[in-house]
Amino acid sequence: MNGKPKTESRDYMRIKPIDNGVVIDHLHPGIGLFILGLLDYRGLTVTPGLNYTSDKSWLPEDQDFLRDKDTDLIVPRSSVSGGLEGEYDMERYKTVRRKDIIYMEGGTLTSDQQGAVSVVWPQSTIDKIVDGVVVEKLHPVPTPDELGDILLCSNKKCTTNTEGGSRRFRVINPPSEDDPFRVQCCYCEKEFYGPLVKFYTGQTLRDVTAGVGFLKSAK
Amino acid sequence: MASENLYDKFKGRHVISIRDFNRQDLEFILRESSKMADRLKNDLPGVRELLKGRRMGLIFYEPSTRTVLSFATEMDLLGGTVEGIRDPKSSSAAKGEVLMDTIQVMSGYFFDTFVIRHYDDGSVRRASEFSVYPENNPEEGQLIPVLNGGDGSNQHPTQTMLDLYTVHHEFGTLDGLTYLLNNDLKNGRTVHSLIEALTMFNPKKVYCCSSSHLPMPEHIVAECKSKGMDVEEIRRYEDVLGEVDVLYDTRPQLEREPITEDLKEKIRSVYTVRAKPISELAKREMIIMHPLPRDRTVNSPEYAVDKLPQARYFQQSHNGIPVRAALTCLTQGVRI
Numbered sequence: 001m002n003g004k005p006k007t008e009s010r011d012y013m014r015i016k017p018i019d020n021g022v023v024i025d026h027l028h029p030g031i032g033l034f035i036l037g038l039l040d041y042r043g044l045t046v047t048p049g050l051n052y053t054s055d056k057s058w059l060p061e062d063q064d065f066l067r068d069k070d071t072d073l074i075v076p077r078s079s080v081s082g083g084l085e086g087e088y089d090m091e092r093y094k095t096v097r098r099k100d101i102i103y104m105e106g107g108t109l110t111s112d113q114q115g116a117v118s119v120v121w122p123q124s125t126i127d128k129i130v131d132g133v134v135v136e137k138l139h140p141v142p143t144p145d146e147l148g149d150i151l152l153c154s155n156k157k158c159t160t161n162t163e164g165g166s167r168r169f170r171v172i173n174p175p176s177e178d179d180p181f182r183v184q185c186c187y188c189e190k191e192f193y194g195p196l197v198k199f200y201t202g203q204t205l206r207d208v209t210a211g212v213g214f215l216k217s218a219k
Numbered sequence: 220m221a222s223e224n225l226y227d228k229f230k231g232r233h234v235i236s237i238r239d240f241n242r243q244d245l246e247f248i249l250r251e252s253s254k255m256a257d258r259l260k261n262d263l264p265g266v267r268e269l270l271k272g273r274r275m276g277l278i279f280y281e282p283s284t285r286t287v288l289s290f291a292t293e294m295d296l297l298g299g300t301v302e303g304i305r306d307p308k309s310s311s312a313a314k315g316e317v318l319m320d321t322i323q324v325m326s327g328y329f330f331d332t333f334v335i336r337h338y339d340d341g342s343v344r345r346a347s348e349f350s351v352y353p354e355n356n357p358e359e360g361q362l363i364p365v366l367n368g369g370d371g372s373n374q375h376p377t378q379t380m381l382d383l384y385t386v387h388h389e390f391g392t393l394d395g396l397t398y399l400l401n402n403d404l405k406n407g408r409t410v411h412s413l414i415e416a417l418t419m420f421n422p423k424k425v426y427c428c429s430s431s432h433l434p435m436p437e438h439i440v441a442e443c444k445s446k447g448m449d450v451e452e453i454r455r456y457e458d459v460l461g462e463v464d465v466l467y468d469t470r471p472q473l474e475r476e477p478i479t480e481d482l483k484e485k486i487r488s489v490y491t492v493r494a495k496p497i498s499e500l501a502k503r504e505m506i507i508m509h510p511l512p513r514d515r516t517v518n519s520p521e522y523a524v525d526k527l528p529q530a531r532y533f534q535q536s537h538n539g540i541p542v543r544a545a546l547t548c549l550t551q552g553v554r555i
Contacts (some may be wrong), residue, residue, distance in 0.1 A: 021549060120398050159342040163317040187341025189236060204285050 012157075019132045022109055024102040024117060025125040032100025034208045037201055038116045038150060045105035051098045112150040115171075115197065118143040120208065122175045143174035147183065152198040158188035181205075222247070228491065230552035233347045234366045236374045237412045248380055248545060249387050254555045255548070258543035259296060260289050269553055270299035276330035277303035278321065279368065280312060280337045285536050286368045286377070286513065290334050293544035297500075299474040302330075305421045322346040326363055331551060336368035343367040343374075358454050364530060364550035366543075372408050378510060379412040381542040385535045386465055393420040396464040399479045401428045402490040402519065404435040406472040409510040413467065418446045425449065426463070432478055433471065461498040466529075467508045468492045468520055485526045487517050494523035506531040 013216035021044075027035060027050050035047050043069045109117070109126065116142035119126055128136040147169045153160045168186035173179040180194040192198075225247045233239075240248075258363040275294045279287050291301045304310040304321075311321065318337055325333070326349065333350060335343045347365040352358045369375040387393055398417065400410045404427050414435070416424060425448060427435040433450065443450050453459060456466070471490065473483045492507065507520060509532040524530055548555050 134442045155340055157338075159318075159337075159339040159345045159370075162339045163319060163342070163345070163347060165319060185341065187344050188343070188371070189238065191372075 017132070018103050018105045018129055019127055021106050022102075022104045023125075023127040023129065025099070025127060027100035027102070027124045028121050029098040029100055030099050031121055031208055032102055034203070035100075036102055038120075038199060039102075039104070039105060039109070039113055041107060044107040046107075047103040047105075049101040049103070052101055054107075055099060107137060111144050112148045114138070114141060115144045115147045116150045117141050119147075119175055119181060119197065119207065127130060143171055145171055146186075147171060150200055151183065152200050153185040153188060153190070154192050154198050154201070154204075155185065155190045155194055158185055158190065160185070160187055226549070226552070226554065229549040231362050231364055232550050233350075233362070233364055234376055234546055234550065235344050235347055236367070237376045237379045238374075238415050239336075240376075240419075242483075243369065245380070245383060245416065245419065248542070248549070249384050250382050251549060251555050252380075252390070252538075252545040253541045256538075257542070258555065259541060262357070264295065266510055268298045269548055269555070270294060270297035270551065272333040273299040273551060274329060275299060275301045275303075275547070276325050276328070276333045277301055278318075278325070278333060278335045278337075279303070279305050281369065285539055286336065286375075289536075289539035290301070290368070290547075291365070293540050293547060297539070297544055297548070299331075299378065303314060303333075309472060313447060316473045318342050318346050320363075322349045322365075323353075323412035326350055327355055329356065331520050332364045332366065332547060334366045334368045335370075337370055340373040342471065343370040351398055366550070369408075373404070374412060375408055376513075377543055377546060378409050378414065379416050380546070381535065381538045382409070382413055382467070382508065382510070383416060384539050384542050385508060385531060386506070388538070389531065390464065393417070393422070395421065395423050397424045397426070397459075397462050398422055398465045398467065399426040399428060399456060399463040400435070400457060400467045400469070401492065402469045402486075403433045403467070403471040403473075404429045405433040406475055407469040407510075409508060410435070410467065410469055414443060414448075414450075415440060418443055418448055422448065424451065424462075426456075426459050427452045427526060428490070430454070432476060432486065456492070457496045457500060460496060460505075461502070463501065463505055465486050466492065466501070466505060466507045468507065470509075470512070470514045471520070480546040487519075491518065492520040494527060496548075497524060497527055497529060501529060503528060505529050508532055508535050511536055 017148055024035060031036050032050050036046070114126065117126060122140045124141055125139040126135060126141055127134045149167050151169050153166060153167060155161070159165070162205070169183040170186055172182040172184055172191065175181040181197060182191055183197060184191045196204060198204045223441045226505060255482055269378070275290065287305065294301045297341060307313060322333065337343060343365060350363040350365045352361050352363060367374055367376055377523065383393060386396070388534060390396060400414065404410050417425060427450060430436065436495070440450055440452070471486055473486065509520060513519065520530070545555060
């Protein structure tokens with residue numbers, strides 16, 4: 001049979017480690033493309049990896065987890081409010097550990113973009129790589145005190161929606177298991193809770209992560 | 220903080236939201252307003268020239284009686300002048316100009332301060348970011364103070380300040396009093412700002428009296444409680460009238476509510492402040508406040524209440540003059 005041997009083909013398909021840039025790792029399977037959609041990667045070489053098998057679980061080890069029957073997502077037991085099927089078979093889960101991952105060659109994340117990652121999936125890891133070395137590792141990803149144009153105000157009467165212009169949001173509660181994610185628009189002063197927080201793409205957290213732990217527990 | 224530092228803190232400062240102020244700031248404003256009221260009432264020397272040569276730009280995109288007139292009057296009394304937009308139909312807003320552009324244009328017209336009322340939430344905060352003297356002014360780069368005259372359903376801080384002044388003027392304090400906020404606690408921005416301001420003081424108790432259709436928003440009640448305020452929601456104001464010091468009535472904005480006419484009529488009936496229960500149950504020293512206007516279709520407080528010794532809503536509206544005059548002076552760096 002002609003053609004390249006299988007092993008060579010596999011090597012060709014394998015992602016080459018990046019020398020300079022950012023890797024967003026341990027994303028919950030299914031949200032990698034959403035995160036990618038929030039990033040400005042014009043001019044950069046970007047590789048999204050979806051449903052990769054993972055050597056390391058993105059789940060914290062000291063918590064119990066349940067499976068949300070609506071979304072099939074694994075969520076911390078301590079941060080859900082209902083709609084769950086029951087205890088998840090962790091042994092089975094460990095055999096099918098998956099994650100999404102994003103490689104951005106030559107890029108960096110703005111505070112706003114890092115904030116977006118922290119809001120959508122704080123258990124992820126952001127590695128900053130310089131000359132092939134991880135010079136900064138963020139895990140869990142911290143939420144900045146203020147977010148900007150990455151979000152939209154959900155108040156239709158807010159001047160940021162009627163007249164446009166830049167946006168600013170004060171983070172009242174960063175995502176956590178105890179309290180829902182809360183932000184306040186610095187202009188109209190209205191507050192918004194987890195699932196209603198809207199990104200500039202028009203999607204809300206609920207659109208992407210309905211049923212995911214701390215987001216579902218929002219009031 | 221000493222008064223000297225507070226004078227410095229207020230010079231060139233915007234007045235956008237009650238949340239931008241702390242207790243010390245508000246007490247300073249009340250003291251300065253009291254001094255201003257005294258100077259105006261007694262026509263003390265120099266009061267008519269406090270703002271001589273200063274120009275106030277009024278930018279009103281929504282109807283106003285008390286706010287626009289009290290600002291214009293205080294400027295007139297203190298020797299300043301007023302110019303601006305009182306009807307958006309006669310300005311470039313009618314051609315689609317956004318407020319951000321209007322304020323950038325007017326910033327170059329040698330105004331010393333702006334008062335803005337606009338229908339969009341947050342619009343005055345946005346406008347304040349562009350309120351800076353441009354290249355044609357000797358003070359290029361300096362802020363031009365913006366006073367918020369009401370931005371949509373968000374904030375009306377000078378109304379809250381004159382409400383606090385009215386209570387303080389009557390009781391000499393804002394602490395230790397029992398407040399009753401009545402009727403439309405859902406749609407009224409004045410009661411939202413007032414209860415928020417009261418969290419900076421130590422009220423004995425705050426009753427929120429409304430129908431279940433017009434309650435104080437849950438997150439506001441929760442925030443007040445988290446700051447230690449004793450808040451209780453009730454359905455009939457007569458039940459607690461005997462212990463109340465300040466009854467703050469509001470206009471029910473039923474036009475915003477998708478409820479039946481029968482229910483609207485019931486709300487009007489139950490929550491109207493009437494002379495009979497006031498006379499029979501309220502303390503003589505209690506005061507009745509209302510931000511006005513009084514809707515003639517609702518008539519609350521009913522006209523008979525006007526004659527009771529507790530009625531203060533007209534004096535409350537008059538207090539807009541010294542409070543707004545004091546704020547204008549303070550933000551201009553003028554000592555009262």
